[in-house]
Amino acid sequence: MDIWSGKVTRRSVFQIGLVSLGIIATPxxxxxxxxxxxxxxxxxxxxxAAPQAVAGVEAPRYLFVCESSLGYVGPFTKVEEVWSxxxxxxxxSVTVMYIGSGSLVLNDDESSIVAVAExxxxxxxxxxxxxxxILEVCARVATEHxxxxxHTLGAPVVKAALAREPHAPQAQLLAGWLDANG
Numbered sequence: 014m015d016i017w018s019g020k021v022t023r024r025s026v027f028q029i030g031l032v033s034l035g036i037i038a039t040p041x042x043x044x045x046x047x048x049x050x051x052x053x054x055x056x057x058x059x060x061x062a063a064p065q066a067v068a069g070v071e072a073p074r075y076l077f078v079c080e081s082s083l084g085y086v087g088p089f090t091k092v093e094e095v096w097s098x099x100x101x102x103x104x105x106s107v108t109v110m111y112i113g114s115g116s117l118v119l120n121d122d123e124s125s126i127v128a129v130a131e132x133x134x135x136x137x138x139x140x141x142x143x144x145x146x147i148l149e150v151c152a153r154v155a156t157e158h159x160x161x162x163x164h165t166l167g168a169p170v171v172k173a174a175l176a177r178e179p180h181a182p183q184a185q186l187l188a189g190w191l192d193a194n195g
Contacts, residue, residue, distance in 0.1 A: 109146075
């Protein structure tokens with residue numbers, strides 16, 4: 014089944030993700046793994062293969078690999094897919110990787126989100142890595158680690174996440190943290 018034909022199921026996205034990334038032959042732990050909480054180490058995470066583009070449909074740029082109390086969930090290619098996962102509330106971490114071809118160059122919308130963090134006082138040395146960290150916050154931060162994780166990342170990242178996804182499932186938690194700490 015062609016997943017870009019308009020009938021996309023979580024299963025077909027997962028299957029294509031497995032095949033395109035070679036996860037079948039590579040253990041998931043061998044993929045780029047985040048550091049314990051930051052991702053602000055100046056490195057841009059990339060997967061090992063770019064998806065094939067289909068005429069008239071933009072190929073996904075990012076891969077969301079989620080870990081839950083039950084094991085790995087996904088992969089997903091959009092933050093909305095993460096939110097709609099039946100395992101969403103059990104997710105303990107989200108790692109975002111670039112899956113496009115070549116090096117990641119932010120588009121105008123992505124650059125404007127990074128600019129929110131910069132205007133809030135963050136010094137940015139690797140804008141693509143920061144953008145992927147913002148996507149991770151937009152997708153899910155485990156509530157049991159929310160305060161610790163957000164303190165590590167800082168108010169500028171939280172402001173940028175809220176600018177990108179003001180209606181995210183955790184938007185109220187992020188805004189509440191920002192009111193108390195930002």
